[in-house]
Amino acid sequence: MSEPEMPQKGPYVMDVEPGEYEWCACGKSGTQPYCNGSHKGTEFAPILVSVKQKRTIAWCGCKRSGKKPYCDGSHRNL
Secondary structure: OOOOOOOOOOOEEEEEOOEEEEEOOOOOOOOOOEOOOOOOOOOOOOEEEEEOOOEEEEEOOOOOOOOOOEOOOHHHHO
16 A cells, blocks of 8 residues: 655644544545545545534644544654
């Protein structure tokens, strides 16, 4: 499996409302951290996240987290 692109080294820390979100796993989306379909034709697929209540999420921006789609600090070792 190839490595995803790294749109930014650190996380995208965002307040999110309840709903369904597709986290970009390929790193190519122009609407980071969310998927815009740029993965088509690659081995990557977005990760669907269901948010039940308003909260702050640290979405992984480096695409190397061991807890995708959430940041686990892996960017510190890059």
